[in-house]
Amino acid sequence: MLISVGTTEEEINNVLGGISDNWTRFGSPLTELLASDTTENCYFLLDGLKMIDIHFE
Numbered sequence: 001m002l003i004s005v006g007t008t009e010e011e012i013n014n015v016l017g018g019i020s021d022n023w024t025r026f027g028s029p030l031t032e033l034l035a036s037d038t039t040e041n042c043y044f045l046l047d048g049l050k051m052i053d054i055h056f057e
Contacts, residue, residue, distance in 0.1 A: 019052060020044050031056050 003012060016023055020035035022042035035042060036051040044050075 019046055020049070 016033070020042060021044075022035060022039055024034045024036075024039060026032040026034070033054040034052070035044070035049075037044060037049075038051075
C-alpha cells in the first residue's frame with residue numbers, strides 16, 4: 001500500500017476499515033499494523049484473508 005504525502009489519518013482508516021475491522025497497532029510513533037483471524041473480535045471483510053501485517057518506513 002502506498003500512502004501519499006498529505007493523506008489524512010481518516011482516509012487511511014477508511015481504507016483499512018474496508019479490509020478488516022480490527023487492527024492491532026505497534027510502536028510509538030506507529031510502525032506496524034496487524035490484522036489476523038486469530039485476534040479476538042477480528043472479522044475480515046475481504047474473503048480469503050487470514051492475516052495482514054503492514055510495516056511503515
